[in-house]
Amino acid sequence: MDQGNTAFLLFAAALVLLMTPGLAFFYGGLVKAKSVISMMMMSFGAIGLIGVLWVLYGYAIAFASADGVGAPFGIDTAALGLNSLLEVPEDAAFPPIAFAAFQATFAIITVALVSGAIADRAKFGAWMIFAGIWATVVYFPVASWVFNFGLAEDGSFSYGGWITYGMQEAFGVGAIDFAGGTAVHINAGAAALALAIVLGKRVGFAKGAHVPHNPPFVLLGAGLLWFGWFGFNAGSELAADGTAALAFINTIAAPAAALLAWLIVEKIKDGKATSVGAASGAVAGLVAITPACASLHPIWAILLGVIAGAVCALAIDLKFKFGFDDSLDVVGIHLVGGLIGTLYLGFFANGTGLFTGGDGTQLLVQAIAAIAVLVYSFVLALVIGFAIEKTIGFRVKNEDEVAGIDSIVHGEEGYVLTEVK
Template identity: 55%
Template sequence: MLASSALVLLMTPGLAFFYGGMVRSKNVLNMIMMSVSAMGIVGVLWAIYGFSASFGNNKFGLIGNPKQFFGLKGLIGPDAVSDPDPTKVVGIPLAGNTHIPMTVFVAFQLMFAIITVALISGAVADRLKFGAWALFAAVWATVVYFPVAHWVFDGNATDSDGNVIHEGGWILNKLHVIDFAGGTAVHINAGAAGLALCLVLGKRKGWPKTPMRPHNLPFVMLGAGLLWFGWFGFNAGSALSSNGTAGSTFLTTTFATCAAMLAWLLVEKIRDGHATSLGAASGLVAGLVAITPSCSSVNVLGALAIGAVAGAACALAVGLKFKLGFDDSLDVVGVHLVGGIIGTLMVGLVATKEAPAGVAGLFYGGGFNQLWRQAVGAGVVLAFSFIMTLIIAFAIKFTIGLRATEEEEFVGMDESDHAETAYDFAAVGGAARTAAVKEA
């Protein structure tokens, strides 16, 4: 579990490279900083009240008590181990009576909170002030992520007599949505927030007429590789144990990702005549996103189907921003929102009782029972995140301001926000220099 926690943390620097390579050279440091800063901001909040708000005792399954483990009181030390016996437990018992140190569970879930916040930044690349981003990240984590994490990840726990000794979130325990590792809490949540934030922020200057090509595709490929590597901690680690479920989710994660990458490349080849490295990187991320909620509930054929559908659908979905006119800079909506919805809904279609979750979907004789539950869970998280993000974004816009000035945007966010540049270009003169600056 410690190794899985470290793998999930590695996903955030991986995301920084993935996003950083896709922006223009004058904005790469700013893009990386938005991911890295999420590590610091969310980490501090998690230590003070975030974990407690996500996993503390609650009423009606809506939000944990932020005071219960304020400053992680009672959760630090060698005896803070989950135990189903309420007379012995230090901290909280984990769903399924899983016995791992509470310190490890706190660390593992922290990494999920960090990556979720960092994902949003891709939708607003090239134009969001760094100070506004830092404030947004702190407020959004508090009022959106922590409650949704409670709904989706916090399970009921019972004693040996079947009495509930810890009441978890309503989406998991009352609606019985299957979201093994965060299709709703992470990807739909971040994707809906990205859509709302980029709508409030507005389009980049010159978009979509001015080409805004990725400046460093090797960075993109490196980031995608680190994301895939770290995702095994994300999905297999969510078993909270070295067991068959961890092994099964490791395999379904692998196969879905492979299928999604090939499906994205096939769409590119048919549509554009070329299969690109950017498409390969984006396709594998789309597969990882889609298999996240479903990795414990499908067999190999189901995983391949989810990956293929997500890869093709997300490849087509990224073009919607041009038709609908919203500037989602790095396709957070097209990959994370669409991929998260596909993965969450397809549980209701291809889940099989053979898999660890033990639930059958429509195609395996389970009828519509699980499908409607998945749809309601996805819809609620999408609506909650979108509406709350609009409120937060407008509040920041009319106080400290969200957007960089036109001059700052032209110069680049690296210089205007951080007084740094990623690259030292050789000096050139006259018209050649002007052309190089404009291209950058």
């Protein structure tokens, strides 16, 4: 067993887990002061719930044995409770359970991302029910489509999900999604759009009506997300090697370029470059580079960042044009950014992109992967969301939303400015 790569993988897993508290700060700063506890609790709720479900059966679905690969509910019964992962094969590159721990953090952050679309108005209990069902029937199967390269007894990978391995057999080239452009960002963004439709608009929804209550929180959250993203992207190589180093430098270059592009668009459009814009631009670049980080020359990563930052800065206004209240721009940043990064590979992926030696096949498989995940996630999230809304109710009462859901739902306030006697 390679102890260096094992340490690298475990450290990367810890970095990715840190992203969810970082997301809590990022989202928490963007909402009203009376909703900050509710917003942050949805992220921490995801850590608790998805962490448990992953151990119980999530890994067994996402990384089912070869017979279950690509099936919506392929389950490796031996892996339930991670039982089959406790022994370490002599020639393994790292303990299989270290890989399970790494992938658990992906499941957690993906579910937490969705919550940004329903800020200020969602019941915590309803959110937790949605999170558990959506993870089970959407995220775990989609992770199998993308990430399921099965561990053989010697620690090597022997097969894969249909998005990567399956399309490679069909088209001669598989879709590239190194760290989760489809499985994480398009997946979460599509579900976020569905929930925004289910819950409807916030009271007083209009452009400029809801402003971030704490931009320093937003910057802190973006910084933690960027820091954790190095584990997300470079860690997906599962080894401390040249590919991980390429992913690492691209995780600097793309979001840096996206940050600048967002600020330029914001300055031209609104007359001011804001701190929230800088944070949002960096996250847009991180989203876009996620699937592409190991398959682009750094120059192309900068171009990707510029495109993602500029387009996402414009895309966040789509909710006003089309009338869906995606509170914290999960659609405009994660869905749009994920689509940009995934499709961009069809043009610039090293050796297979349309402009880098390929013939267009890479673009075709990238589009198939993106559309399949988007439709699957959106439809099921819409069904689950409406089912919850029509039974126990997903949204708080309008008067509770106006009063502030922190005290109504959690019995707490984010800021107690006077001493209670």
